[in-house]
């Protein structure tokens with residue numbers, strides 16, 4: 001895979017071609033490119049998500065897909081901000097793919113509030129590495145460390161519950177799509193990894209409006225599998241996420257019941273290979 005140094009992203013759409021300093025490319029997924037830039041004034045950071053066109057797709061179909069995903073994402077974010085769910089606010093978007101001078105630019109972009117802090121995947125990876133590096137881990141330390149992770153899991157569950165309560169399912173719940181925004185001016189007296197902060201949900205490219213137990217349970221199942229495969233030491237603490245979820249809204253109990261069916265189906269499928 002090409003590194004970010006070698007990789008040359010497609011030209012930025014206007015007005016981002018002449019911002020000073022220029023946007024910085026942070027990640028480049030299969031579908032979207034994420035930049036850090038500023039909004040209105042140079043001291044207000046913002047996140048710019050660009051969905052470039054895919055040259056191998058039919059241009060009309062491509063434009064329609066790119067456009068509908070960015071609109072869908074923006075629509076969910078606007079609704080969730082209104083409902084008080086922790087997600088980045090929408091600042092601007094272009095789904096027409098005009099791209100200013102670049103007449104041929106058929107992509108779409110979304111400019112949103114910048115969230116400070118790491119994604120939960122990084123927090124858990126660092127914590128697991130820290131735990132592994134402890135040669136003599138006292139039992140009391142191990143318990144208090146696991147309690148901190150349980151607290152984080154619980155807050156994740158509460159945030160996912162708030163999302164579902166608002167009538168939205170995420171569609172791609174992994175630890176890379178949750179961020180941990182540290183509280184301002186606060187630091188823990190701990191040499192391990194900080195778990196303090198507010199959980200913010202990001203990446204609503206696959207989200208949809210749904211209040212069905214099945215869709216909610218699939219969201220939880222995807223998260224459970226993601227933690228099982230990427231964070232082995234955290235997996236036994238996953239029940240704290242479900243506990244936070246259970247206590248966050250009334251419909252949670254039936255979604256959790258459905259989760260048991262989804263797990264069974266998942267297990268059957270993996271047995272069939």
Ligand SMILES: Nc1ncnc2c1ncn2[C@@H]1O[C@H](COP(=O)(O)OP(=O)(O)OP(=O)(O)O)[C@@H](O)[C@H]1O
Nearest residue numbers: 027029031032034047088113114115176202203205
């Ligand atoms: N509002 C934001 N503030 C700060 N960083 C962000 C923000 N949104 C995204 N990021 C960073 O950029 C990364 C990629 O963003 P995102 O998950 O939305 O895109 P993606 O996974 O490439 O998209 P998709 O799965 O929709 O194709 C995130 O993991 C996070 O590190």
Ligand SMILES: [Mg+2]
Nearest residue numbers: 176177202203
């Ligand atoms: Mg993502």
